[in-house]
Amino acid sequence: MPGHAPGSEMDAAVEAAPIVFVVDDEEHMGTALRRLFVSAGLATEVYATGEAFLARPGLDVPGCVVLDVGMPGMGGLEVQARLHERAPDLPVIFLTGAAEVHVAVTAMRAGAADFVEKPFDNEDLLRRVQAAIARQAALREAALRRREFARRLATLTPREGEVLEWIVAGKTSKEIARALGGSHRTIEIHRGRIMEKTAAASLADLIRMRLLVGAPAPARRDGGADT
Amino acid sequence: MPIAIACPAPTGAAKGGVRAAPALDAGDTMEATLRALVDATPTATLLFDAGQRVHYANPAARVLARLCAPEKGDRPLERVADWHPELLSTGALHLCSLHGSWSGEVILGIGRGQHKILLVHLSRIGPERFGMTVRDITQESVRESELHARNAELEVAYEKLQGAQEQVMQSEKLASIGQLAAGVAHEINNPIGYVNSNLSTLQRYISQLFSAIQSYEAALAEGAGPAATDAIRQKLDLDFLVADVPQLLSESREGIDRVCKIVRDLKDFARKERSEDWVKADIHRGLDSTLNIIWNELKYKAQIVRTFGDLPPVECLPSELNQVFMNVLMNAGQAIKDQGIITVTTSVAGGRVRIDIGDDGEGIPADVLPRVFDPFFTTKPVGSGTGLGLAISYGIVSKHHGTIDVSSTPGQGTLLRIELPIEQPR
Structure with missing residues (x-):
């Protein structure tokens, strides 16, 4: 990640390999797309209906859905809506045989990653799928890191949390001691504990971590943190 | 004095x-x-x-x-x-x-x-x-010559009107084709889509095969043993290619066949005939090609049940009858909200050919029923129907000396019955 200090790299769980889910009622279209993605080294699963796809357990995974708009039974837009409830960050790329503006607008408003017309160009579609997968991976990583930072901040005591807020506000230990009451030395000890508990590599790293977790302040009274 | x-x-x-x-x-x-x-x-x-x-x-x-x-x-x-x-x-x-x-x-x-x-x-x-x-009688004469002039004007207007009616019919036909265009595009873009994708894949397969040939040649020149050729085989995934290429080709051929068929059906449907082109035609062929064309509009919600009887060739204007079939079938499809059945039944009754097109859709309210053949009458939202479909269908069937009747039960469905003489009266 750009701007991400190496010292704070997390031992985040290694993400599984991404899967491309192809949902198209046209059997031969499914086969053609499988050829395309498999030969690009992507694990691919093909479903003939939206219902069959949604019945798959565990959709909240790294990957991408290539979704046909017009299908008998559940149409693409409805599949997207249902999927959003279960796996909000699984990107959806729509494929359509008849590009209709209102469908495209609805799809993009509902958060579609892309909207591609049939006939499509193999390389172009592949690039879009890979881009969607990369975007999702970055989002998932950021979310994961945020959760990890929040977990660490949650281990601070209420007092340490207070001191952290003053540090983030750019105050020196002396200023903090004056503001909170207590000796400069005590504040220095809190500071050390904070650096230790958060495993921050530097003051800059600590501030970045705190800002990434965002409001509300992680530890004021109960020391708990929102994740 | x-x-x-x-x-x-x-x-x-x-x-x-x-x-x-x-x-x-x-x-x-x-x-x-x-x-x-x-x-x-x-x-x-x-x-x-x-x-x-x-x-x-x-x-x-x-x-x-x-x-x-x-x-x-x-x-x-x-x-x-x-x-x-x-x-x-x-x-x-x-x-x-x-x-x-x-x-x-x-x-x-x-x-x-x-x-x-x-x-x-x-x-x-x-x-x-x-x-x-x-x-x-100066006044009368003036009036009379005015009458003559008016009469001449009326005759001209009548001729114009007849021309206009033909135009309206043709544009209604074009409008329904326009309505179909999106569906047809979808129907064509699907096969074209995968054929196109398959061709790109095939191109890659072929370059893989070429490098396999080169590798084999090099191995041969070096006098390499079976272990080396096996390695090439595996490295370039030749077993997969050998299995997939014929499949890729046959699927693509199928796609091209489908496109050809759609184009053929469209040509059948849209052919502009001169009104003298009465021919003895197979009604079933017309029904089939029309169903094929609008299949894309119907397939998401309707199941089609065809019960075709034994029909003699019918003297008719085939493309005009196709337009009637399309109007009636589109209406049937639109009457079905979610999922339903459209029945197409043909038979010979009383020396006439009978075509029944039924749906189990929402039906037509009794107060609307008598007006469905009126020109410009439509219950569809503005812009989605010309209100001329059934009026023109009525005109076409009348031109064939046939009848078109509608019966409907709200909530249960609608039946359109078209009866045509086998031969036109001389």
């Missing part, structure tokens, strides 16, 4: 007419009454002799004199020519002497480029005695 001096004895028709009036018995009274009658009649009436000397002219005749020569004012009217030199032609007088009477229209120039059209009737009422009645 009456000029006439002598009134001839009543003769001919006048005499007969008078005889019917019983109250008039005295000769005096009779003559006075007749004179009063002729004086009162609004038709200009003159009595004159062979020398065209006028013996009597009623007041209407004096009015006529002013009409014929307005600039002359009141003047002595002693001869017929005093009215207008052309009022009485010698030819007319001659014919009247010969046949007893003469009628004709006379057009008189009355100065300043104006004309009067007069209806003149001459009758011989005694030796050397003639009666003349003149009626000004």
